[in-house]
Amino acid sequence: MEAVELFEQKIKPMEVARRLRVSRTSAYLWHQPWRDGGARALASRGPSGSRCRLSPRRLVPPGRSPWNLHGLVHNHGQTMEMVTVKLGSLFGLSRCIRLPVMCGSA
Template sequence: MLARRSGLLTPVRMQAAELFERKIKPPEVARHLRVSPKSAYRSHLLWPGAGGKALASRGPSGSRCRLSPRCVEKLAADLDGGPAAHGWVEDHVWTAARAATPIGRKFHLSYSVSDATRPMHRLDFNPQVPARQVAKRDERAVAA
């Protein structure tokens, strides 16, 4: 998601550089490009040294994925097989905790539950099922 987002912002940043070259102030650039004044001021601070190059996207932030692209493809195939193929037969839902197990077994990497959600999201899986159910819940309301 971040790569897509930064890719969309690069043309806006280049427009900002053009406006700064025309001596337009950051608040007016923010209004014209419909960005926050803080973003316009940050871009204005980066711009003088290298111009538009300083405003180009540097790609997604954060640490790189520890799985290679080939491993991510293999993980996708594993997840497509469903949780039952890995021993979870009570329901057919991938949770982040469940996804961390095949990652560890197949690729010999230790992923925390929160870390396991990143490759799952990249593969369009949505692990949002709670690990435990509420102790007191209204079964009629749930059924409805």
């Protein structure tokens, strides 16, 4: 909670942003709740964002390779295009997806 410590020292949000290497917008977004509710107002509320939309059956179990789990054999004659099509069909992606070039692939 470095931002809280800086705010308590009466350091302006613009300077807090510079010191913490964050955007000025972020520092100002932190400053108002801190001013209104103190450090508790800035406490983490857990992960943000949308929930995972993959069903448990599509998630990779610990210790299993995602390649073998879904019928993909890494670097055994499958082109990146084939892998992209397979992943697109598995996860319901209708738009083009790009995968990074993998080590050892031709």
